[in-house]
Amino acid sequence: MNIILFGPPGAGKGTQAKFLIEKFKIIQISTGDILREEVKLKTDLGISAKNIMDNGDLVPDEIIMSIVEKRLAEPDCKKGFILDGFPRTLNQALELEKILKVQNSEINKIIFIDVDEDILIDRITTRALETSNIREDDNSTILKNRIKIYKKDTKPVLDFYKNMKKLVTVNGMMSIEDVSKAIVKLL
Numbered sequence: 001m002n003i004i005l006f007g008p009p010g011a012g013k014g015t016q017a018k019f020l021i022e023k024f025k026i027i028q029i030s031t032g033d034i035l036r037e038e039v040k041l042k043t044d045l046g047i048s049a050k051n052i053m054d055n056g057d058l059v060p061d062e063i064i065m066s067i068v069e070k071r072l073a074e075p076d077c078k079k080g081f082i083l084d085g086f087p088r089t090l091n092q093a094l095e096l097e098k099i100l101k102v103q104n105s106e107i108n109k110i111i112f113i114d115v116d117e118d119i120l121i122d123r124i125t126t127r128a129l130e131t132s133n134i135r136e137d138d139n140s141t142i143l144k145n146r147i148k149i150y151k152k153d154t155k156p157v158l159d160f161y162k163n164m165k166k167l168v169t170v171n172g173m174m175s176i177e178d179v180s181k182a183i184v185k186l187l
Ligand code: ADP
Pocket: 008, 009, 010, 013, 014, 031, 032, 033, 035, 052, 053, 054, 056, 057, 058, 059, 060, 064, 084, 085, 086, 087, 088, 089, 092, 137, 146
């Protein structure tokens, strides 16, 4: 089973991905986590991505696609995978289709975790205040930019999968546990 977890920043994709990995014994591919690791290791890729990420902008599609293509070629993806934070542009979604076609594989479902904008802002502000390990992209000016970019560049991805009849929606404003239950029901 190959799944995309989709939703605005702060929707809880990472939390739900962790639950699904355990439940279905499949792997998670988070482009955000991969990029943060590259930043930490100060690789060339990490160095060029850092400022973009700190501003809440999108890392160029070519960089993202080379990361994803490499990762999807690993043998552990054969048993199924969860994509989290990708695709974030229509172009990334189209490129993903090409990669999967070559591998004779496909996305089975895209799960949209739907959360109202005012709740997102509350959540990320709280996350920024509570964690000692503050993410530089968790402050409110940058968050507003991330939400703006989500609306402009990422939302079109929803329509793409909706047209393919692969989109299912869960209410992401319920408790973490109830969101997990709703996702399992839909799979
Ligand atoms: P979120 O808090 O929404 O889960 P992520 O951890 O997925 O955020 O991503 C953090 C940052 O990494 C993004 O704001 C963006 O700069 C970059 N990034 C991650 N995935 C992608 C992608 N698929 N395309 C472009 N940029 C990405």
